[in-house]
Amino acid sequence: MVTIAELISLAADSSLAEVMIDLEMKVSGRTKEEIWGEMARNLVAMEQAVEKGLTGVASMTGFSGGDAPKLTDYLEKMSPFSGKNTLQAARNAIATNELNASMGVICATPTAGSAGVCAGVITMMKEVHGVNENQQVNFLFTAGAVGLAIANQASISGAQGGCQAEVGSSSAMASAGLVELAGGTPEQCGHAVALTLMNTMGLVCDPVAGLVEIPCITRNAMGASLALLTADMALAGIKSAIPADEVIQAMDQVGTKMPTMFKETAEGGLADTPTGRKITAQLFGKQ
Numbered sequence: 001m002v003t004i005a006e007l008i009s010l011a012a013d014s015s016l017a018e019v020m021i022d023l024e025m026k027v028s029g030r031t032k033e034e035i036w037g038e039m040a041r042n043l044v045a046m047e048q049a050v051e052k053g054l055t056g057v058a059s060m061t062g063f064s065g066g067d068a069p070k071l072t073d074y075l076e077k078m079s080p081f082s083g084k085n086t087l088q089a090a091r092n093a094i095a096t097n098e099l100n101a102s103m104g105v106i107c108a109t110p111t112a113g114s115a116g117v118c119a120g121v122i123t124m125m126k127e128v129h130g131v132n133e134n135q136q137v138n139f140l141f142t143a144g145a146v147g148l149a150i151a152n153q154a155s156i157s158g159a160q161g162g163c164q165a166e167v168g169s170s171s172a173m174a175s176a177g178l179v180e181l182a183g184g185t186p187e188q189c190g191h192a193v194a195l196t197l198m199n200t201m202g203l204v205c206d207p208v209a210g211l212v213e214i215p216c217i218t219r220n221a222m223g224a225s226l227a228l229l230t231a232d233m234a235l236a237g238i239k240s241a242i243p244a245d246e247v248i249q250a251m252d253q254v255g256t257k258m259p260t261m262f263k264e265t266a267e268g269g270l271a272d273t274p275t276g277r278k279i280t281a282q283l284f285g286k287q
Contacts, residue, residue: 004151007145048105053098054068090120093223110147121224159264159265171229175195190240196227206262
């Protein structure tokens with residue numbers, strides 16, 4: 001079982017990205033070039049998803065879509081309270097998940113419902129900071145290493161652990177990727193993971209009508225924003241009092257004890273509001 005502590009130890013003389021590549025080589029038997037090529041294709045899929053989502057797409061139900069272009073317009077005309085980096089990452093995250101809701105091609109990181117977080121963050125880094133392809137691919141390998149450690153100790157499924165397991169995990173993955181991209185240490189990556197997960201702990205999965213639209217799309221924007229913040233905190237030297245693996249295990253405990261109504265069943269939370277029930281009735285003809 002891979003843990004964050006083990007990843008940090010293995011990365012002492014390299015990086016989390018390199019550790020992830022080595023692990024994948026051992027497990028799959030493929031060459032580094034083959035593994036790198038596959039991740040590079042994942043990156044292209046992310047970039048294309050953002051690009052298509054930004055043109056304005058509507059979901060199959062018509063209950064979501066078109067918000068990403070609104071944020072583009074806002075970015076061009078206004079001075080965002082959250083800053084342009086944050087809002088651009090959030091916009092790209094929304095674009096990705098709006099495309100997902102319209103049945104477009106996305107790259108699950110770690111799930112389709114949370115695909116916008118890493119995609120939103122890394123495409124913003126290319127657009128704003130000019131990071132090159134090698135840096136972007138390394139970001140994804142670092143994110144993958146964190147996702148592996150979370151999946152080994154808890155869950156990345158909303159149906160099992162609530163949205164903390166999906167958007168929470170993707171936010172932690174993106175945060176660690178940013179820290180390593182900025183030259184942070186493996187230990188700082190671990191703190192970024194812990195700081196992120198402890199601040200999404202308990203987040204329920206309550207999709208209206210059981211569809212990955214409301215509130216999933218905007219939660220990806222929140223996740224991308226959180227990843228930027230916790231990466232900055234870790235790079236500034238802020239440390240989590242609770243080690244990352246213990247935070248992951250606590251998240252698993254919370255997810256295990258979370259009532260079923262808050263785990264992708266559309267029986268609680270926003271799905272069970274009067275408006276949520278009305279949308280469900282409109283789609284499926286039942287209250």
